[in-house]
Amino acid sequence: MTNRATATIHGWLLLLPAMACLALFTHWPAVASFIESFHSTPKARRPARFIGLDNYQQMLADPIFWKAMSNNLWFALGTIPTSIALALLMAVWVNDRIAGRTLVRMAFFTPTILPMIAVANIWLFFYTPQYGLLEQITGLFGARSTNWLGSQDTALYAITIVAIWKEAGFFMIFYLAALQAIPPSLGEAAAIEGASRWTFFRRIQFPLLMPTTLFVLINAVINAFRMVDHIFVMTRGGPDNATTLLLFYIYQVGFSFWDTAYAATLTCVLLALLALVAFVQYGWLERRTHYQ
Amino acid sequence: MSAPTQPAPATTRSDPYAPKGLSLTLESTGAILLALLWVLPLAYAVWAAFHPAEYTTRFVLTAPLTLDNFTRAWAAAPFARYFLNTFILVTLILTFQIVLGTLAAYALARQDFWGRDVAFVLILAQLMIMPDALIVENYRTLAKLNLIDTIPAIALPYIASAFGIFLLRQTFKTVPKELDDAARVEGASPLQVLMKVYVPLAKPTYVAYGLVSVSYHWNNFLWPLLVTNSVESRPLTVGLQVFSSADQGIDWAVICAATLMTSAPLLLGFLLFQRQFVQSFMRAGIK
Numbered sequence: 001m002t003n004r005a006t007a008t009i010h011g012w013l014l015l016l017p018a019m020a021c022l023a024l025f026t027h028w029p030a031v032a033s034f035i036e037s038f039h040s041t042p043k044a045r046r047p048a049r050f051i052g053l054d055n056y057q058q059m060l061a062d063p064i065f066w067k068a069m070s071n072n073l074w075f076a077l078g079t080i081p082t083s084i085a086l087a088l089l090m091a092v093w094v095n096d097r098i099a100g101r102t103l104v105r106m107a108f109f110t111p112t113i114l115p116m117i118a119v120a121n122i123w124l125f126f127y128t129p130q131y132g133l134l135e136q137i138t139g140l141f142g143a144r145s146t147n148w149l150g151s152q153d154t155a156l157y158a159i160t161i162v163a164i165w166k167e168a169g170f171f172m173i174f175y176l177a178a179l180q181a182i183p184p185s186l187g188e189a190a191a192i193e194g195a196s197r198w199t200f201f202r203r204i205q206f207p208l209l210m211p212t213t214l215f216v217l218i219n220a221v222i223n224a225f226r227m228v229d230h231i232f233v234m235t236r237g238g239p240d241n242a243t244t245l246l247l248f249y250i251y252q253v254g255f256s257f258w259d260t261a262y263a264a265t266l267t268c269v270l271l272a273l274l275a276l277v278a279f280v281q282y283g284w285l286e287r288r289t290h291y292q
Numbered sequence: 293m294s295a296p297t298q299p300a301p302a303t304t305r306s307d308p309y310a311p312k313g314l315s316l317t318l319e320s321t322g323a324i325l326l327a328l329l330w331v332l333p334l335a336y337a338v339w340a341a342f343h344p345a346e347y348t349t350r351f352v353l354t355a356p357l358t359l360d361n362f363t364r365a366w367a368a369a370p371f372a373r374y375f376l377n378t379f380i381l382v383t384l385i386l387t388f389q390i391v392l393g394t395l396a397a398y399a400l401a402r403q404d405f406w407g408r409d410v411a412f413v414l415i416l417a418q419l420m421i422m423p424d425a426l427i428v429e430n431y432r433t434l435a436k437l438n439l440i441d442t443i444p445a446i447a448l449p450y451i452a453s454a455f456g457i458f459l460l461r462q463t464f465k466t467v468p469k470e471l472d473d474a475a476r477v478e479g480a481s482p483l484q485v486l487m488k489v490y491v492p493l494a495k496p497t498y499v500a501y502g503l504v505s506v507s508y509h510w511n512n513f514l515w516p517l518l519v520t521n522s523v524e525s526r527p528l529t530v531g532l533q534v535f536s537s538a539d540q541g542i543d544w545a546v547i548c549a550a551t552l553m554t555s556a557p558l559l560l561g562f563l564l565f566q567r568q569f570v571q572s573f574m575r576a577g578i579k
Contacts, residue, residue: 011405029429
């Protein structure tokens with residue numbers, strides 16, 4: 001019994017430094033955001049007071065919030081399937097003995113290593129009207145000038161493409177690892193059965209890659225709500241909020257308008273979305289034995 | 293990853309589905325074309341940075357090479373200071389992450405005590421609640437601690453890393469219990485067992501985690517942007533952003549030079565240790 005008590009003290013002492021930091025910078029802020037979302041923003045002469053669901057009502061009536069939500073949804077729909085499909089294609093390609101395999105693999109992975117804020121500068125140039133790279137290429141075919149980032153019709157696509165370019169090579173790594181973990185005997189057996197290359201992929205490789213796809217998918221969903229660095233360089237949410245994503249809007253409300261209570265309300269929405277992802281992941285991890 | 297680290301069967305056994313002839317040519321062509329598309333932004337930045345400004349949009353093979361853009365960028369903003377700040381920042385974060393992570397992972401992997409499972413769930417919560425979502429409250433906390441505009445303020449929210457704890461816990465669990473018992477029989481204290489048995493055996497995990505952590509925090513932008521507002525504390529990413537947006541009349545050649553400078557250490561590290569980088573991301577991903 002005393003042994004058990006000592007073990008508990010030892011255990012918690014070892015956990016203490018990490019737990020204290022997590023409590024201070026993860027658990028408490030999450031709870032505090034929730035509490036604050038029911039209060040007004042404190043002003044110099046007027047401290048925060050309880051206002052119930054007012055912030056949430058304001059949010060539901062806020063066109064920019066809905067714009068940010070729908071932008072984020074389209075951004076997620078644009079980035080997630082495309083980057084995962086490209087990652088799978090890249091992994092299958094660089095898993096085979098193609099010419100220049102090492103160089104190709106490096107080329108795909110390089111964007112992962114580069115700071116988004118730095119490469120956003122380069123992409124900004126690509127999209128620049130009149131003399132940008134994209135403009136010069138479309139100009140060769142006689143297309144008329146387009147302000148890719150300045151037009152409401154194209155700005156969100158433009159930043160979505162940057163995100164796909166940044167992520168696909170990162171996800172490729174996980175698919176590549178999973179492909180290499182598939183026993184070669186499966187391929188031999190399938191070949192003896194006379195299965196075509198496509199059948200082998202569709203019926204054997206792809207199902208075996210399912211856990212990887214789920215892992216990548218969850219990462220992609222979280223990233224779709226986290227990735228805002230390039231917006232700071234390329235559009236700052238514009239034109240007319242066409243590229244405002246949820247996290248960028250939280251930043252604007254909290255740090256440009258200093259409406260901290262409303263920012264906390266928006267944070268709660270983001271946390272709820274992430275909790276939903278966590279819920280799905282938990283359901284999946286439950287069935288994965290290697291996890292324990 | 294191509295040759296030496298591969299298990300032998302991959303090279304000796306033939307893959308019946310390996311593409312041959314025309315399909316191999318098609319596959320190679322597709323892969324190379326996509327790869328070219330993928331390095332295009334970087335290739336362009338290299339072109340613009342090493343040529344005089346008038347060649348930024350004119351791609352003439354005979355254009356003279358120059359380092360002038362780099363000297364101009366270096367002179368236009370305190371990049372030396374930014375480099376130092378980033379270096380201090382990633383070292384600080386990694387050191388604390390490893391110390392806190394090792395202690396916590398050891399407790400979770402090998403100590404049996406009351407409340408362990410609850411603690412594990414509380415830690416894993418951070419995998420989903422990303423620190424980026426909590427910018428408003430975390431800013432407030434650091435303001436109360438009077439730490440705004442300091443390097444520790446950038447580091448603090450990240451020094452307890454659920455991901456690091458999780459990764460180390462998985463590794464520690466694979467250490468044979470007999471080694472642990474043997475060390476205890478020899479009279480080693482729990483802390484000595486940790487340092488002499490577990491930590492050395494987990495070295496590959498530390499390397500993998502270190503590479504992932506350093507590249508993440510080298511590249512991190514939003515949080516450092518919020519908590520810093522002076523040259524003394526700004527890391528490279530924020531410095532670069534301030535530099536390239538403050539400029540009136542955009543000088544792309546100089547911006548490309550600054551962009552390359554900012555990413556150069558990671559890029560060089562990646563080129564030199566390509567295999568370790570890729571494998572560490574793999575190891576970090578497959579739990």
